[in-house]
Amino acid sequence: MDAHIKFETAPNKVARRITKMRPSAVRLLFAAAQRDDVISLAGGMPDVSLLPKSAVRKAAKAAVDAQAVTLQYGGTNGVFDTAAVFCDIVRDIGIRHKPENVIITTGAQEALDLVAKTFCDPGDIVITEGPTYLGALQAFSAYEPEIRTVPFDSQGMRMDLLEEELERIGKDNPRLKFLYTIPNFQNPGGVTMSPERRKRLLELSHEYDFVVVEDDPYGRLRYEGGHCLPMRALDDSVIYLGTISKMFAAGLRVGWIMAPPGVIAKINLAKQGTDLCGSVFDQVMAAAYFTQTPWQNTLQKFVKTYDKRRRAMLDALDEFFPPEATWTRPEGGFFVWATLPPYVDANSMLAEALDHGVIYAPGDSFFPDGVRGRNSMRLNFSYESPENIREAVRRLAEVIEDRLELYRAFIAAGAIKE
Ligand SMILES: Cc1ncc(COP(=O)(O)O)c(C=O)c1O
Numbered sequence: 001m002d003a004h005i006k007f008e009t010a011p012n013k014v015a016r017r018i019t020k021m022r023p024s025a026v027r028l029l030f031a032a033a034q035r036d037d038v039i040s041l042a043g044g045m046p047d048v049s050l051l052p053k054s055a056v057r058k059a060a061k062a063a064v065d066a067q068a069v070t071l072q073y074g075g076t077n078g079v080f081d082t083a084a085v086f087c088d089i090v091r092d093i094g095i096r097h098k099p100e101n102v103i104i105t106t107g108a109q110e111a112l113d114l115v116a117k118t119f120c121d122p123g124d125i126v127i128t129e130g131p132t133y134l135g136a137l138q139a140f141s142a143y144e145p146e147i148r149t150v151p152f153d154s155q156g157m158r159m160d161l162l163e164e165e166l167e168r169i170g171k172d173n174p175r176l177k178f179l180y181t182i183p184n185f186q187n188p189g190g191v192t193m194s195p196e197r198r199k200r201l202l203e204l205s206h207e208y209d210f211v212v213v214e215d216d217p218y219g220r221l222r223y224e225g226g227h228c229l230p231m232r233a234l235d236d237s238v239i240y241l242g243t244i245s246k247m248f249a250a251g252l253r254v255g256w257i258m259a260p261p262g263v264i265a266k267i268n269l270a271k272q273g274t275d276l277c278g279s280v281f282d283q284v285m286a287a288a289y290f291t292q293t294p295w296q297n298t299l300q301k302f303v304k305t306y307d308k309r310r311r312a313m314l315d316a317l318d319e320f321f322p323p324e325a326t327w328t329r330p331e332g333g334f335f336v337w338a339t340l341p342p343y344v345d346a347n348s349m350l351a352e353a354l355d356h357g358v359i360y361a362p363g364d365s366f367f368p369d370g371v372r373g374r375n376s377m378r379l380n381f382s383y384e385s386p387e388n389i390r391e392a393v394r395r396l397a398e399v400i401e402d403r404l405e406l407y408r409a410f411i412a413a414g415a416i417k418e
Pocket of ligand 1: 110
């Protein structure tokens with residue numbers, strides 16, 4: 001009997017955690033996004049065509065030239081010199097950190113998995129923004145915590161609602177482990193946590209004894225407004241996650257964890273069983289990119305290009321979206337979060353949108369229960385040209401308008417309540 005048939009006849013052998021996992025809607029849409037007649041606002045990809053070939057070649061050459069090191073196994077914490085480069089990079093956003101207290105990971109995605117692997121037993125409590133990054137929900141759910149969500153507004157996570165949640169959880173609750181937040185240009189919300197709320201969150205973390213996990217992939221992609229200090233710059237107990245994916249190359253799979261030494265030691269143990277070590281080649285190439293090429297100039301190119309695309313999206317939303325819809329106005333990052341009237345189901349509307357040549361990420365994917373957020377959608381503006389973004393929003397507005405007409409008719413007939 002081959003392995004496939006054996007599996008089909010024995011689904012009861014599968015671990016409980018796998019049966020609870022939901023596939024990423026964005027991954028499922030990947031095939032549709034490749035179609036020539038479809039404009040995709042569903043993904044979250046950086047536009048790596050903006051990287052100068054000469055810089056990429058130089059960084060790759062440095063990794064090839066060091067082949068005795070880069071094609072070999074490395075230490076679990078990663079290449080020390082690369083960790084030192086990352087410590088240099090974060091100094092200008094206010095973080096002072098020693099390279100010995102860094103673990104380099106296979107993208108920030110692995111960092112999310114390792115943090116949950118290190119902290120969570122089944123039934124432990126983790127708090128996130130609601131909605132939050134789908135990949136974080138996927139990573140955490142493998143360790144079976146109870147994920148509680150706190151809504152955000154234009155100033156980031158609502159601290160009044162967080163306090164209410166913490167009161168429900170109780171002060172000395174050993175099940176409460178960490179709070180995961182994306183304070184800059186949140187994925188999927190696009191909102192940024194205000195400095196006051198960052199301070200309040202840190203106070204609450206001490207009062208209620210939980211760890212703050214600060215995930216910051218988009219912090220350098222700010223298109224307007226002033227820089228906000230990361231919480232890690234204000235409090236050494238914060239676990240800070242970074243990545244080169246949005247500043248350089250998502251395909252290289254290099255991220256990092258900056259945390260207190262005791263936490264780093266435990267995460268190191270967790271990582272040994274996952275992959276022994278990350279790609280040394282990728283890490284050396286990343287260090288070369290940030291030390292031997294004018295990466296700040298390239299970053300400015302990313303910022304200018306994404307800003308144009310963001311403006312194209314916001315202008316198109318103003319022009320085409322119906323008055324019943326609302327949306328966030330991100331100052332940076334990759335995403336706008338749009339909310340439709342409660343009776344519009346953005347998930348079931350996706351098939352119609354695809355017929356109209358546009359796709360987006362339905363909002364329910366970003367909640368742990370897969371139910372809330374059904375009338376919302378995440379719209380990405382980092383990848384398509386301004387012209388395509390405008391056209392995509394126009395097509396999407398048509399689809400929404402069809403739905404609204406239907407619902408308006410139902411409401412007028414008294415079949416559903418407004
Ligand atoms: C908020 C957030 N965290 C982590 C990641 C994972 O990034 P990486 O490519 O470094 O694994 C992403 C990717 O889109 C993200 O949006």
